[in-house]
């Protein structure tokens with residue numbers, strides 16, 4: 653994978669921040685073996701209290717059938733092939749709160765669809781695969797080695813936010829705060845099950861009902877392993893339930909550098925069609941001070957066909 657940064661003026665003006673972004677992007681490039689080129693816009697901007705960064709992955713709507721075909725075809729001969737072949741021909745059931753219905757579409761990030769071999773995405777949807785805003789008003793550490801005490805490690809935040817661009821996102825974040833509507837389940841949501849119905853086998857993985865209910869305790873599962881997901885109520889649902897599970901947790905601590913993928917992270921990205929290469933497995937440290945790292949709320953207010961932000965307010 654090759655990640656190209658399209659930096660806004662404030663980010664561009666900070667050589668330390670630019671270098672930290674490049675290191676985080678390089679880390680992903682080392683971890684992902686897919687022959688995929690993605691372009692991410694990023695800059696600093698004002699965010700509401702407690703939010704260090706927001707991601708706006710470019711999303712593309714597709715059908716379940718198209719998505720399943722891409723997952724199967726892109727994984728031929730790979731370890732994930734059995735998992736994707738366990739997906740039923742018709743879309744599995746997604747349990748939803750009263751007032752909500754699942755549309756006939758599925759959402760996947762544009763970057764993720766590139767990994768699955770979908771063609772002409774840049775021509776159809778524009779060059780950007782995602783946009784990231786880093787909150788102003790925080791003290792960031794830009795060190796390559798170690799983290800300055802009392803500061804947030806910029807490189808780690810970049811690493812996390814790129815993970816959303818790659819597809820770590822749930823439609824549950826469309827539901828929280830609303831009373832009704834139609835939602836497109838995401839590719840990631842194909843792995844979201846209620847705690848009362850976590851699949852233990854590939855067969856169960858195929859047929860079990862998924863849950864997009866914020867009131868459910870939900871787990872990511874591939875029919876073999878399972879990990880707790882954030883409900884979407886306290887923290888946005890496009891995350892693990894805690895930092896002990898992996899880098900895609902909803903919070904980051906001061907003084908901590910998180911530039912690795914845990915077993916849970918690797919399983920999740922692999923299950924979305926990313927080919928993970930090398931990279932040792934670590935366990936995440938315990939959290940200290942907690943701050944949300946949510947996806948921007950406006951992420952899910954976009955038109956169905958494409959999510960695209962051409963510029964960010966500085």
Ligand SMILES: [Zn+2]
Nearest residue numbers: 902945946947
């Ligand atoms: Zn996040």
